Amino acid sequence: MTANGPTPVADDVRERDPGALHVFYGGTFDPVHHGHLAVARGARDALDCPIRMMPAADPPHRAPPGASAGQRARMLALAIEGEPGLVLDERELHRAGPSYSVDTLRELRQALGESAPIALLVGADSLLGLPDWHDWTALTGLAHFVVADRPGNRLDQRLPPALAAHLAGRWTDDPAALRSAPAGRVLCLHQPLHPGSATEIRRRITAGAPWRDLVPGPVADYIVRHRLYGVHGSPTGAPL
Structure with a gap:
């Protein structure tokens, strides 16, 4: 967030297309690699919308990054240069303190409005660890989740009990369902994931x-x- 309010990119998107699906792919990207790009491209193609790749400034759930926030953002910019539909979003780098996803989503909700469809793109491992996130039960009230998983996996059968209960009734196989509500659905993208981490x-x-x-x-x-x-x-x- 800038000193004068929400990062301008979100307001620009709202003005161009109020009903658009806004998908944000957060992560440390330390460094960005082909696996990250495979997930972003798969989501872009399946959802037919841009993917905003959002490097974290101070990830609270893991050890300090090996590269600075500025360096990780620069590597991400290099990785997606000329790539249609993949956009760098640096909003978390402009906010002091830990990069809690719930705070980012609240900022986005304020900028985009209560009715705008917003989705957070995550890997299957990240979804499985969701109960460890700050204020995690508030997340589904702020955004949809798009989960990248390998074909043949049944992610809903591997969830911790508390997470399974929280996500019950939220699953969908239809990308259109993400556009029909502002938040609360979970879509699993089954795609070949690139090896490596x-x-x-x-x-x-x-x-x-x-x-x-x-x-x-x-x-x-x-x-x-x-x-x-x-x-x-x-x-x-x-x-x-």
């Missing part, structure tokens, strides 16, 4: 093992150029 990439970089193929080329160049994650090797490519 940010944790594994950081481990490989530190160990001097192969890692560049797991991230977009411009991101790999940025990591090497800025000596992130204890990188080995010489910088490549033109300086930023």
Whole structure:
């Protein structure tokens, strides 16, 4: 949030199309990798709407990131440059304190209005850990959830009891259901997920093992150029 109110990008979207579905993909992106992009592209194509990729400034549920918020946002911008329908949203970088999703969604709800359909895109593991999130039961009153999971999995059969009870009756297979209400539904996207994780990439970089193929080329160049994650090797490519 800026000093003068909600981040302008949300107001711009509201003015262009009041009934649009607004999908936000939050994460640490430390670093952004092909798996993140596969999820974002899959959601973009399935929901036929832009995906706003939203790096967290201070993730309260995990160890401090290996790169600064500014560096992670820059890598994300490099990764999605020229990619249709993927948009960088830096709103959490402009807010002091922990990046609680519930606070972000309340900010978005204030900016977009009570009737605007809003969805939070998460991975299956994130949904399974939802009871550990700050004020987690308030989230479904503020937004839908779009969950990326592997084909053949029955995510609703793997939920902790409290989460299963909270999400009962909210599941849908129809993307149109997300546009017919402002919040409260859960849509599971079954798509081939790209292997790899940010944790594994950081481990490989530190160990001097192969890692560049797991991230977009411009991101790999940025990591090497800025000596992130204890990188080995010489910088490549033109300086930023």
